[in-house]
Amino acid sequence: MAMKYNWDWSVLLCRPPEADPTGAVEPGAPGSGSTEFGGGLGQTFDTGAECAQPYFDWIVSGLSWTVIVACCAWVITFSLGSVIGVSRTVENRTVRAIATAYVEIFRNVPLLVQMFIWFFVVPELLPEDAGRWLKRDLPLPEYWTAIVCLGMYHASRTAEQVRAGIEAIPIGQTHAGLAMGLTQTQVYRHVLLPVSYRIIIPPLTSDFMGIFKNSSVALTIGVLELTAQSRQIAEYTFNIFEAFTVATVLYMTVTLIVVTIMRFVEAKVRIPGTIALGGD
Amino acid sequence: MFKKTVILIAAVFALAATDGYAAELYGTLKKVKEAGVINMGHREASVPFAYIGPKGKPIGYTVDLCYKIIDKIKATLKMPNLKIKLVPVTSQTRIPLLANGTIDIECGSTTNNLTRSKQIDYLAVTFITGTKLGVKKGSGIKEIEDLNGKAIALSLGTTNEKAIKRVAKQKGLKIKYHMVKDHPQGWLALETGRVDAYATDDVLLYGLISKAKKSKNYNVVGRFLSYDPYGIMVRRDDSAMRLLGNTVLADLMRSGEMQKIYDKWFNPGPTKINMPISSTLKTAFEVQALPY
Numbered sequence: 001m002a003m004k005y006n007w008d009w010s011v012l013l014c015r016p017p018e019a020d021p022t023g024a025v026e027p028g029a030p031g032s033g034s035t036e037f038g039g040g041l042g043q044t045f046d047t048g049a050e051c052a053q054p055y056f057d058w059i060v061s062g063l064s065w066t067v068i069v070a071c072c073a074w075v076i077t078f079s080l081g082s083v084i085g086v087s088r089t090v091e092n093r094t095v096r097a098i099a100t101a102y103v104e105i106f107r108n109v110p111l112l113v114q115m116f117i118w119f120f121v122v123p124e125l126l127p128e129d130a131g132r133w134l135k136r137d138l139p140l141p142e143y144w145t146a147i148v149c150l151g152m153y154h155a156s157r158t159a160e161q162v163r164a165g166i167e168a169i170p171i172g173q174t175h176a177g178l179a180m181g182l183t184q185t186q187v188y189r190h191v192l193l194p195v196s197y198r199i200i201i202p203p204l205t206s207d208f209m210g211i212f213k214n215s216s217v218a219l220t221i222g223v224l225e226l227t228a229q230s231r232q233i234a235e236y237t238f239n240i241f242e243a244f245t246v247a248t249v250l251y252m253t254v255t256l257i258v259v260t261i262m263r264f265v266e267a268k269v270r271i272p273g274t275i276a277l278g279g280d
Numbered sequence: 281m282f283k284k285t286v287i288l289i290a291a292v293f294a295l296a297a298t299d300g301y302a303a304e305l306y307g308t309l310k311k312v313k314e315a316g317v318i319n320m321g322h323r324e325a326s327v328p329f330a331y332i333g334p335k336g337k338p339i340g341y342t343v344d345l346c347y348k349i350i351d352k353i354k355a356t357l358k359m360p361n362l363k364i365k366l367v368p369v370t371s372q373t374r375i376p377l378l379a380n381g382t383i384d385i386e387c388g389s390t391t392n393n394l395t396r397s398k399q400i401d402y403l404a405v406t407f408i409t410g411t412k413l414g415v416k417k418g419s420g421i422k423e424i425e426d427l428n429g430k431a432i433a434l435s436l437g438t439t440n441e442k443a444i445k446r447v448a449k450q451k452g453l454k455i456k457y458h459m460v461k462d463h464p465q466g467w468l469a470l471e472t473g474r475v476d477a478y479a480t481d482d483v484l485l486y487g488l489i490s491k492a493k494k495s496k497n498y499n500v501v502g503r504f505l506s507y508d509p510y511g512i513m514v515r516r517d518d519s520a521m522r523l524l525g526n527t528v529l530a531d532l533m534r535s536g537e538m539q540k541i542y543d544k545w546f547n548p549g550p551t552k553i554n555m556p557i558s559s560t561l562k563t564a565f566e567v568q569a570l571p572y
Contacts (some may be wrong), residue, residue, distance in 0.1 A: 003379050003380050003381070004379050004515045004516050004517060004518075005379040005380075005399065006398050006399060006516075008398070052395065120468060120472060123472070123474075124472060132473070135472070135473060135474045136431065136473075136474070141474075142458070142459075219436075219461065220461050220465075222436075222458055222459040222460055222461075224459060228436060228459070231372060231436060231437055232436055232437045234372065234375075234437070235371065235372075235436070235437025235438070236395070236437060236442075237395060238375050238395065238396045238398065238399040238400070239399070240372070240375050240376050241376065
């Protein structure tokens with residue numbers, strides 16, 4: 001049967017109304033009416049106008065938070081992932097064990113569960129004052145939690161890529177470096193890492209895109225990112241298909257931009273012969 | 281020529297006589313008749329409106345009402361063995377699934393408002409509630425004004441969220457909002473002290489308290505901050521289905537059976553929610569008990 005649905009794309013362009021549509025009479029104010037619901041006919045609610053709320057601004061705000069959360073998380077991912085990834089290749093057994101444990105724990109526990117643990121469980125495990133600070137005094141606790149959680153989750157994946165990149169370099173190069181009198185650190189700094197980072201740009205790209213998409217999980221702890229705002233618009237207007245279509249298009253746009261930038265970086269820094277580069 | 285016309289007229293009469301109502305069927309009733317099955321959409325955790333009972337089947341106040349409507353559909357279509365397919369829905373999926381025909385009727389706790397009516401139609405109002413605050417006892421919070429400088433959890437996209445933000449804006453209250461995905465999370469935020477209050481429909485607050493670990497530590501406070509009438513949803517532009525549903529509900533309201541079904545679920549109800557019928561809802565039943 002044909003779908004019964006009133007398409008209305010215009011709700012997506014709603015801006016804040018010129019004047020506040022809500023009147024001076026507060027609904028249900030004590031003594032303002034006779035019924036249980038206080039106001040009776042005097043109740044003022046959102047007007048029937050198409051644009052009861054600034055939905056356009058909600059989308060813009062949602063998109064900005066998606067980008068902010070994903071980019072901040074990526075800073076953690078990249079730095080922590082590099083440290084862990086390098087740690088997995090060093091000779092010291094303890095360091096390697098710690099790094100391996102990190103990767104296995106953060107990679108194997110579902111992101112949604114990690115989000116809940118960081119947000120609901122960690123503050124309860126801390127001393128009362130610290131827990132209270134996390135819950136009440138820290139501004140925007142859900143955003144910080146989401147950034148840390150996303151960053152640490154993806155760091156486990158980036159770490160594996162860094163390790164793979166380092167291990168892809170023939171061991172002879174390390175030996176050659178050491179034979180030349182370089183220290184272990186210098187071998188990493190001047191021989192291994194410059195090459196391995198270039199090799200792993202393609203998987204890093206998909207991981208960076210993954211962060212953008214996974215940032216939508218943060219809505220479960222109250223981060224008002226793009227998916228959350230789309231849901232919000234869908235609930236307010238019931239124009240569900242429009243709200244989620246715009247979210248889909250925006251996610252695709254953002255990831256396409258990421259791909260384009262990374263392709264550019266890849267082409268700029270590549271070392272001929274180390275990586276098969278498509279598209280040129 | 282004359283003979284042909286007679287045959288044609290006879291055929292038309294025969295069709296009219298045998299098919300009667302069927303010739304007029306359209307929309308949901310036609311779809312149900314052709315498919316031999318009605319798809320009932322239901323919520324899974326809207327206690328006690330529509331939730332999964334001990335036997336794994338959806339039960340509840342609204343579910344009971346939906347079964348009464350389906351009985352009437354069976355009688356109207358003369359299909360006593362009409363199959364009922366149960367489809368779980370969430371607040372996000374209920375509209376698309378109704379619009380695209382996956383479900384034919386939605387039974388849950390959906391607020392009937394005019395904006396939403398652009399996409400779907402509601403049957404008569406079956407329950408009336410409004411936004412109140414769930415707080416910890418001893419917190420000293422009695423009204424929304426007491427939340428100035430404090431934190432409140434709000435469920436994303438609900439009419440409650442709108443109501444709280446509107447009143448806070450009007451009164452110039454500085455309240456920290458914490459958005460949550462669903463009721464259990466809002467309650468968890470209150471339990472763990474992340475917020476000082478959780479705002480939602482008062483009936484849902486009583487339901488949450490009745491299921492809380494330490495029920496005695498919480499209570500519901502404040503005046504009603506919004507007016508939320510619940511309704512069963514059907515597809516839009518389908519007067520026949522809507523009339524059928526409203527006839528069933530009007531019959532129940534007129535005969536007093538509606539109040540009995542209400543008492544079964546709310547007074548005290550299987551979840552011990554203990555909510556005697558409010559005077560507003562009682563009046564609503566009286567007003568909506570339309571005569572034939």
